[in-house]
Amino acid sequence: MAENIKLLIAEDEAALGQIIKESLETRDFEVILCENGEKAYEKYNSENPDILVLDVMMPKKDGFTLAKEIRAIDNTIPIIFLTAKSQTADVVEGFSIGGNDYLKKPFSMEELIVRIHNLINRTAVQKTSKVFEVGHYSFDFPKQQLQFRDEESVQLTHREAHLLFHLIQNKNKVLDRSLILNKLWGTDDFFSTRSMDVFITKLRKKLKKDENIQIINVRGYGYKLTV
Template sequence: MPEKLNILLAEDEAALGQIVKESLETRDFKVDLAEDGDKAYKLAAQNNYDALVLDVMMPKKDGFTLAKEIRQEDDTIPIIFLTAKSQTSDVVEGFSIGGNDYLKKPFSMEELIVRIHNLVQRKNLQKNSELLTIGSYLLNFPKQTLQYEDDELVLLTHREAHLLFHLVKNKNQVLDRSLILNKLWNTDDFFASRSMDVFISKLRKKLAKDDSIQIINVRGYGYKLTC
């Protein structure tokens, strides 16, 4: 029998938090519930979780601040934001600080469960990935690091590492925008598309020491890494 997935749920709405907790537990999850950001941070530091489900608006410490602090310690744990916000800037910020997915309230439990499973499976697949050469750079995908020749290692965020990995795997070919958005963001909507553009810009800067490397925007189709 497969092990139960261990989830940290941070939600300050007591009734909603209890409903989500109990619903996940009936589907063979183990769930710790925190009603504020401070308690959630302490639980994250003390336990090994398979994924974090964080409400954005919480007392003491909001979800974005909490995620930033957790990402300083762990670049790989999947993070899903629960939010009532729909502004583009809020969603892009969530992805930019290391969030892997987001759900707008109200949401269905079935959708939350599917997204948790997809992110955990993706993380597990990373462990079997190899070192990749990109011009004068070396990408260590499992460790999420990038190194130029003998320079110091540059740490990549969870999403930067994933995006670069897929670009390299499809080197000199167009990486379909919609396919990669659905694979890494679980949606190809406007918010995710904006977020992807932000990460592409970050990767271009981190690869700037090798002039032979380019990430080209193929309008209407996606991106292509050439080297």
């Protein structure tokens, strides 16, 4: 059921945008369709959507720029990027900006709907979670913030926060690479694997002030957080 889920879609290809809108509306989603990034930003502020589906390449304001502006004021709303690009650098950039997921064109409506529901459910779990103690760090999952002792908190991206959450949930155990890739990235293909490696490196840097914390690469299996 998609009851009460309001989506904002920014897609400059009019025919594709209309197909997505009509397909989702037949499944009881409330859909706001915008033809460019500027219009999407206006509607984001006035309509209070639950999730954003943004085309990367758009006139006036591209999807990455739009996501940056939204993330500056809202670090929790789920964002899915639609892209014809599949280069690792582009995928990593999207996640680094604060995107939660991406779909490569062409895609099936069923796949989009599954990813929408997964993100909505994941966000609900995040909002009801707590603050975790990891060595000398405090990790506020709902706020996506990491704090070392009494220092100022560091803001994590959505992807960093969810990856750290799963590492903590499996502390001192091996976190299966394929399992977490499918859960957070929606696929365990080459590009997603490379993207995950980049985010593991970022987390290591942000946790380096506590020398007892390590994220170990267990070759052939996955990663293990040890404290």
